[in-house]
Amino acid sequence: MKTNKRRMLAEWEAQSMVQLTWPHRDTDWAPILQDITAVYRNMAREIAKREALLIVAPASLSAELGKMENASITSFTSNDTWARDHGFITVEEDQQLVLLDFQFNGWGEKFEAERDNAINRHLYDQGLVKGAYEQHLDFVLEGGSIESDGQGTVFTTSCCLMAPHRNQPLTQQEIEERLKAWLGAERVVWLNHGSLIGDDTDGHIDTLVRICPNDTIVYTGGDDAHPDLRLMEEELRGLRTMGGKPYRLLRLPLPRPVFDEEHNRLPATYANYLVINGAVLVPTYNQPDLDAEAMSIISQAYPDREVVGIDCMAVVWQHGSLHCCTMQYY
Secondary structure, three states: OOOOOEEEOOOOOOOOEEEEEOOOOOOOOHHHHHHHHHHHHHHHHHHHOOOEEEEEEOHHHHHHHOOOOOEEEEEOOOOOOOHHHHOOEEEEEOOEEEEEEEEOOHHHHOOOOOOHHHHHHHHHHOOOOOOEEEEEEEEEOOHHHEEEOOOOEEEEEHHHHOOOOOOOOOOHHHHHHHHHHHHOOOEEEEEOOOOOOOOOOOOOHHHOEEEEOOOEEEEEOOOOOOHHHHHHHHHHHHOEOOOOOEOEEEEEOOOOOOEOOOOOEOOOOOOOOEEEOOEEEEEEOOOHHHHHHHHHHHHHHOOOOEEEEEEOHHHHOOOOOOHHHEEEEO
């Protein structure tokens, strides 16, 4: 029986808006700014059809972006654009929303993130987000590193939460105790396998394994270059729900290799999709057969929602994808 009054909401629950932190010339997107802006406009257009948008952008872009329908613009110059990892994590407690503000440190101090880490406080002080503010800036936690079923189970990966320059010297047990307290989890499921070549998040779960309604898990399948994904698949087959039943597993294809200009493989994945009101936005990679297969599989997990493909070739150039660019609010 669930005794914790707090719970981390599931992504498929009713949302009020989605946050985008917009690309600009002072981010790493500068060399392909036109291409990535086109992707963001496509994302914004599909989201705004179904719910409100909150866009964080430099003041110089406010007039242009202000022309978008169903969008609120707030002026703030970010280091980068990964709203999933610098955004608030929302929980519910006694039928009230609580906005958890964790530290974002550029995935273990790999990148500058001081301005990104201040966005949440700016949004709250401006009255742009709803809920009680709760500060946890002494603990590093990115939204892409955790998944919730909304019923007391939180999923994560040990390779990410135990990676250097995050929360050492805390042990895994000590981190789990904090997650349970702050996220209202009855249990934390740790996956010990799974990572993508080119990933610089240390194995965010939203690139690998996604939790869906009705005890369903959608996950990234492996190839010869990713044997660890096959071990992850074995882990998933051994998982049980809190009721003791196996999960329904849906295996996503891995996109054919995508490389940067120096021929480094990029971490393209179909698992990095976004669930919004009435739809699921799925990253695509100009691979029509695999793009269609992935969208069909995801539609099995969300049969009541429209599945919409978004070309994310420009996003993967910076080692991310669609879900990484967004954060939903309830």
